[in-house]
Amino acid sequence: MTKDNIFVVGDVHGCYHTFMELLNNHWNRNNELLIQLGDLIDRGNFSPEVVDFSRALQNDPETEAVFLAGNHEYLAINHYKGDMNEAWFYNGGVETLRQFSKSSIGFEEAAQWFSELPLFWENEHVFVSHAGIGENGNLDNPYDLNGILWNRGTLKNIGKLQIIGHTPQRDGKPKFFTESNAYCIDTGAYLNLALTGIRISSDGTVLDMVQVPTKDIDLEPLSYAV
Known part of the structure; x- marks a missing residue:
């Protein structure tokens, strides 16, 4: 399936309703390839819902979506592999685990899907990744702190x-870097x-x-019953 254009979405971080509004109002699924560049989870209120929706979209034969x-x-x-990484806990991991514990999709299932996701997408003219190709980064090593995830x-x-x-970007606006295009x-x-x-x-x-x-619903305090 070949699409005319590409629609790239930034870091969602569990903001399911915001993500849905962006896609429903601005993505033309009939002629645009969707690429989401990582960080679907953590910090927002709906990490499991974001993951569940994204997996379904990836598997939908009527669309073309890359996560x-x-x-x-x-x-x-x-964490799934047994590394009790405090950095994740301090950056939303504790709440994300709690959300998955109350969700129809289990954390283990989500983590296995994460491990299957590619690190980048490219064609002749465009390169999409989570953090970009730095001066000394390793393209293939997801644990390289100078690499395309970090x-x-x-x-x-x-x-x-x-x-x-x-x-x-703390001003809430996308930024273009001229020298690195x-x-x-x-x-x-x-x-x-x-x-x-x-x-x-x-x-x-x-x-x-x-x-x-x-x-607001994506960030405001919610009852555990939600």
Whole structure:
């Protein structure tokens, strides 16, 4: 199935209702490939719902959707493998585990799906990953702190448009880095700012940038009965 355009969505972080509004109002599933660049989980109220929906969308024969791994998915994978990673607990992991304990989708099932997610997507003109190709990063090692899941340094200009997330833009606006020809579209959904999607053609031409302000329900305190 070949789509005319590509619609890339930034870090969702458990903000299910915000994610749904962005897709329902701005993604044309009939002629756009959807790419979500990682960090589906943690910090928001609905990590299991985001995962469940994303898995269903990935498996829907009527659409074309690619979900990439983010560093939060790998923190969860490490926990599933027995690494009691306090860094994950401090960054939303405790609440995420609680959410999965009350969900129809189990944490183990989610972690196994995370482990199957690719680290990047590319064509001749576009490269999408969670944190981007840095000057000294390893493209294939998900545990390299300078690699494409963790990098927060300067990006290389690789001769393609890079689209990344990972580092939230505190003004809630996507940022273009001219020297590296890269967009960061993590606009702080979990910071009660916005979730961003960027629409591009297959040759890397930016066609549109859209945003949905974070929905209150995705972050406000909820009863455990919800």
